Amino acid sequence: xxxxxxxxxxxxxxxPALVQLLGLCPLLAVSTSVVNALGLGLATVAVxxxxxxxxxxxxxxxxHTVRLPLFVMIIACAVTCIELLMQAFAYELFQVLGIFxxxxxxxxxxxxxxxxxxxxxSLGAALLDGLFMGLGFACVLVLLAGLRELAGTGALFANMxxxxxxxxxxxxxxxxxxxxxxLLALLPPGAFFFTGLLMAVKNLIDAQMTRRxxxxxxxxxxxxxxxRVTGAAS
Amino acid sequence: xxxxxIAYKSVLLTLLAVCTxxxxxxxxxxxxxxxxxxxxxxxxxxxLQIIPRAWHDNSMLDDTIAAGPHSAGLGLRDEKSIYLxxxxxxxxxxxxxxxxxxxxxxDIDLLVGxxxxxxxxGVRALRxxxxxxxxxxxxxxxxxxxxxxxxxxxxxxTVAGWAVQRDGGAFDQFTGATITPxxxxxxxxxxxxxxxxxxxxLFGPDDVTAEGAG
Numbered sequence: 001x002x003x004x005x006x007x008x009x010x011x012x013x014x015x016p017a018l019v020q021l022l023g024l025c026p027l028l029a030v031s032t033s034v035v036n037a038l039g040l041g042l043a044t045v046a047v048x049x050x051x052x053x054x055x056x057x058x059x060x061x062x063x064h065t066v067r068l069p070l071f072v073m074i075i076a077c078a079v080t081c082i083e084l085l086m087q088a089f090a091y092e093l094f095q096v097l098g099i100f101x102x103x104x105x106x107x108x109x110x111x112x113x114x115x116x117x118x119x120x121x122s123l124g125a126a127l128l129d130g131l132f133m134g135l136g137f138a139c140v141l142v143l144l145a146g147l148r149e150l151a152g153t154g155a156l157f158a159n160m161x162x163x164x165x166x167x168x169x170x171x172x173x174x175x176x177x178x179x180x181x182x183l184l185a186l187l188p189p190g191a192f193f194f195t196g197l198l199m200a201v202k203n204l205i206d207a208q209m210t211r212r213x214x215x216x217x218x219x220x221x222x223x224x225x226x227x228r229v230t231g232a233a234s
Numbered sequence: 235x236x237x238x239x240i241a242y243k244s245v246l247l248t249l250l251a252v253c254t255x256x257x258x259x260x261x262x263x264x265x266x267x268x269x270x271x272x273x274x275x276x277x278x279x280x281x282l283q284i285i286p287r288a289w290h291d292n293s294m295l296d297d298t299i300a301a302g303p304h305s306a307g308l309g310l311r312d313e314k315s316i317y318l319x320x321x322x323x324x325x326x327x328x329x330x331x332x333x334x335x336x337x338x339x340x341d342i343d344l345l346v347g348x349x350x351x352x353x354x355x356g357v358r359a360l361r362x363x364x365x366x367x368x369x370x371x372x373x374x375x376x377x378x379x380x381x382x383x384x385x386x387x388x389x390x391x392t393v394a395g396w397a398v399q400r401d402g403g404a405f406d407q408f409t410g411a412t413i414t415p416x417x418x419x420x421x422x423x424x425x426x427x428x429x430x431x432x433x434x435x436l437f438g439p440d441d442v443t444a445e446g447a448g
Contacts (some may be wrong), residue, residue, distance in 0.1 A: 061246065063239075066243045073250055073254050074254065077257055077258055081257065084265045087265065088268035088269045088272065089268065091269075095276070183365070187365065
């Protein structure tokens with residue numbers, strides 16, 4: 001698969017959150033504010049990169065029957081390492097993400113990429129796949145969190161200092177003053193509504209693009225056929 | 235040869251287990267110090283929010299009395315510490331951990347600072363899972379509601395007044411949430427009563443200054 005395809009797959013065509021619908025538990029639970037989403041998104045990218053790398057490196061030595069325990073062990077190790085590092089160097093964020101950090105180990109996106117991609121492809125491709133699948137997941141997470149934070153609290157980027165240090169404390173943008181919090185957006189049902197909305201928008205764009213492509217392509221195809229026919233005749 | 239196959243897989247699994255464990259052990263070894271420092275700093279930060287540096291000259295984290303499920307009224311589920319703030323050896327305030335078990339979504343872990351004159355030095359919510367945007371206003375990051383406790387004591391308001399306004403008490407509830415503030419007010423009152431009942435243990439033998447209110 002070409003590099004461009006790998007990128008497009010992770011970010012759009014085969015997006016882990018919107019198309020494969022994997023890893024919805026952290027997606028729905030953590031997307032209440034942009035800072036949480038960004039933190040978990042980055043941690044997921046890091047874990048995916050690590051696990052895809054290790055799995056791809058040992059792929060030729062792994063018999064089919066024991067591959068899953070091996071992959072799970074690698075993923076659990078990667079998650080634990082990231083958790084320890086975050087605890088040491090981003091303690092506030094570690095506290096905010098709480099249980100969802102160790103739970104990355106059970107995020108099916110990661111096992112799915114290890115088993116269906118990294119175990120069958122070279123290191124470079126596996127790295128690229130991990131990066132873009134992770135980014136695809138993180139983008140949806142941040143987008144969803146942005147929508148929910150804005151609809152729920154009328155502001156965006158609250159508490160960004162948890163991730164970017166004290167300098168980011170005033171990044172909070174209040175769009176609507178005296179906003180009555182719209183609770184539904186912040187509660188779990190809101191997560192489902194907004195995820196559904198994002199999927200609908202994605203499908204709409206896809207449908208639009210397919211239609212345009214068909215419209216663009218139909219006449220040339222006919223023409224090409226005629227050309228070939230003439231070519232055959234001459 | 236099935237045995238050879240089994241042996242290969244076992245060795246592979248074992249090897250990988252050893253590798254992953256080693257990696258984790260190494261990273262743990264190198265981050266352990268930073269993690270301990272960070273954890274301590276985070277704990278101390280909250281304690282200092284309740285009892286500022288100017289009030290005391292000791293390290294509250296190292297000057298503690300054990301509290302736990304046996305401590306009447308605090309509702310603790312496991313062993314915790316009561317932190318003592320001393321100025322020139324005399325205990326000027328204590329920070330008492332208390333759990334409000336009747337929050338809207340499970341336990342609310344609180345710290346209640348009680349000064350030597352019986353008034354509240356400060357209240358902070360440590361851990362809770364109250365509704366974002368509603369009940370989570372007990373969190374100092376979300377709202378200044380908990381600051382309303384500062385300066386209150388067992389006599390001010392009277393015990394009947396230690397309730398939210400909807401129940402005829404002296405404390406605000408916030409829009410749309412009554413259960414959370416009700417639980418917190420109840421827990422803070424229990425912490426105050428605990429301090430009053432155990433005055434000699436907490437503040438030392440000299441209990442002349444203790445207020446007999448309640």
